[in-house]
Amino acid sequence: MYKMLIVDDNPRHRRNAANITNWDALEISIVGEYANGKLALDNIDTSNPDIILADVSMPVMDGIEMARLLKESHPNIKIIFMSCYDEFEYVRSAIDLDAYGYILKPFKAEELIRVIKKVLNIYxxxxxxxxxxxxxxxxxxxxxxxxxxxxxxxxxxxxxSANEDILKRWRFLKMELPQNYKVRVIVFHLNIDPAEQTRDDMDYKYLTSYTIKRIIDNMSCNCKLYSLQSSSMEYSIIAIKDDAVPESPEKDSNDFWNIVVKLKEDIKAKLNIDIVIGISNTSDNIRDIYILNQQALSALNTKVYTNGSQMILYQEIEDAQNASFEEKVNLQELFMEVKQLLSRGGTGDILKFIDKYLSEDTILQSDNYIKSLSFSIVNSIQIILMENDESFDNIFNEKLIVWNKLDNFNTIKDVRNWLFNLINTCRQYLSNKDTQGYGLVVQKIKDYIHNHYHERITLDDFARLTNYSGTHLTNVFREATGKTVFDYLIDYRMEKAKEMLKSRSSKIYLVAEQVGYTNISHFCLQFKKHTGLSPTEFKNS
Known part of the structure; x- marks a missing residue:
């Protein structure tokens, strides 16, 4: 029931308003009658009304002043003014105070009910x-x-997104971030025997992942650690340290170094697995996490295929490996170029791309530049494949040990040919998958909606159905149909609702339930947005 106060200095008018209709039928309870605005305000917290029917002109405190005070203290209360005067100043004051109605005395029951129903609909x-x-x-x-x-x-x-408020999203997701902080990225690779890597033992793989996750989560250190398994053999950790009291660079590096030493020791002790670790530089901006991750990967990939546990700081290899590379190459720009090649490039585009970064006369460049460029291109391809739920293993049916291949090349031409074949093969694979596989995925999603539209459906349902990540399947469906998965679901529900409402015996609340809505008001809003008519108007048309 909604609660209503009647405020009028005329007792007869108060009684008339209180008895003019059966308020119970409108789900309204009269919780008080007062002769002026001050009395109403004095008892407002006791009566706690949803609606106030108030005279404009009253002694002690008039309705306009009462409404002005209520707007500050109780902004959710809806006020309807009544008056014997059709005066402009009163009407203007009512509008300024966001009044929900203004009716002239004497009024008929239908006039008051119409205004009251308008307010109830708003509620x-x-x-x-x-x-x-x-x-x-x-x-x-x-x-x-x-x-x-x-x-x-x-x-x-x-x-x-370049325009996204990263800090706002970080805090919205309830992730800790001190006011002053330092951040690094740690990437480590499991040095598992090749025979173990090919074991089709899901229990072993899940146990390994679970144990590593527990080790990271339970580490006692002066940093907040956020971890992500990027592949079956590789993990990334974002380490954030409170920098409220700045420390020397040496002390800062030692703290991070202690984390990776403890990580290496715990994984060795609990899983008997050696790891290779790449450690980025430090930043004071979480927007730099992508760059820090690339740094950690670069450090990792310098020795990722050697035996034994090793820990490599990016700072140690930065001068030797990147002095002639990062000064000339924008890693994010390179990534976007590779992404464009894999999505809609041709063989000519691939050759132009390779010429841009590795021309025939690149003999003048250092060996570090050539390796850094190749590492960055392969890392970019790997990321793009992961975004498409794919990997090098699926495309080449073998472990693509990139770094060993580079060590075996003797000329720039060998590297250029290898990069061309690598990019072109991945491009063709993704193109074929787009045309063949995505159509089946889209149809599978549509079929699921057609069969389950009357149930509560979430993005997780589609993810389980397709084995795609939520973001990836959303992008695939939008590219194929021009609309999001949930826009398609809503459209289909509305079409089904229209079919059901054509029946004379149909009930709107039942139709809402039958097309998957537990809230009839939400259904009515969606239906009107979709058709331009309310369900009742559509049914009667």
């Missing part, structure tokens, strides 16, 4: 929106680990 819409917000907040809270992982992946791989 019902607000209640529906509030419920939807609460459900969304609950969904986000339940999905927080998945959303955090997706965000970390975007930061590490540089796929966040």
């Amino acid at each position: 019902k819409v607000e209640d529906a929106l509030q419920k939807e917000r609460e459900e969304m907040a609950q969904y986000i809270n339940q999905s927080l680990p998945l959303l955090q992982e997706q965000f970390l992946r975007e930061l590490l791989y540089g796929t966040c």
Whole structure:
């Protein structure tokens, strides 16, 4: 029931308003009658009304002044003014105070009921929106680990929007970030025997992943660690240290170094696995996480295929490996060029790309430049393949030990040919997958919607159905159909609702339930947005 106050200095008018209709039928309870605005304000917290029906002109405190004070202290209360005077100043004051109605005395029951129903409809819409917000907040809270992982992946791989407020999203996902901080990225690779890598033993793989996750989560250190498994053999850690009291660079490096030493020792002790670790430089901006990840990967990949546990600081190899590379090559620009080649480039485009970075006369460049360039291109391809739920293994049916291949090349021409074949093969594979596989995925999603539209459906349902990540399947579906998965679901539900409403015996609340809506107000809003008519108007048309 909604609660209403009647405020009027005329007792007869108060009685008339209180008895003019059956308020119970409108789900309204009269919780008080007062002779002026001051009395109403004095008792406002006791009566706690949703609606106030107030005279404009009253002694002690008139309705306009009462409304002005209520707007500050109780902004959610809806006020309807009544008056014997059709005066401009009164009407203007009512509009300025966001009044929900202005009726002239004496009024008929229908006039008052019409205004009251308007206010009730506003409340019902607000209640529906509030419920939807609460459900969304609950969904986000339940999905927080998945959303955090997706965000970390975007930061590490540089796929966040350039205009996105990274800091705002970080805090929205309830991730800790001190006011002053230092951040590094640690990437480590498991040195598992090749025979173990090919074991088709899911229990072993999941146990390994679970144990490493527990080791990272339970590490006692002065940093907050966020981890992500980027492949079956590779993990990334974002380490954030509170820098409220700045320390010397040497002390800062030692703290991070202690983390990786402890990580190496714990993994060796609990899993008997050696690891190779790449450690980035330090930054004071989380927007640099993509660059830090590239640094850690560069450090890692200098020795990732040697035996035994090793820890490599990017700072140690920076001068030797990147002095002639990063000064000339923008890594993010390189990544976007590779992404464009794999999505819509031709063989001529690939050759131009290779000529740009590795021309025939690149003999003048250092060996470090050639290796750094090749590492960066391969890393970019690997990231793009992961975004498409693919890997080098799926394309080449073998372990693509890139770094060993580079060591075996003797000329620039060998490297150029190898890079061309690598990019072109991956481009053709993804192109064939787009034309063949995506159509089946899209149809599978559509079929699921057609069979389950009356149920509660989430993005996780589609992810389980297709074995695609939520972001990837959303992009695939949008590219194929021109609309999002949930826009398609809503459209299909609305078409089904229109079919059902054509039946004379149909009930709107039943139709809402039958097309998957538990909230009839939400259904009505969606239906009107979709058709331009309310369900009742559509049914009667």
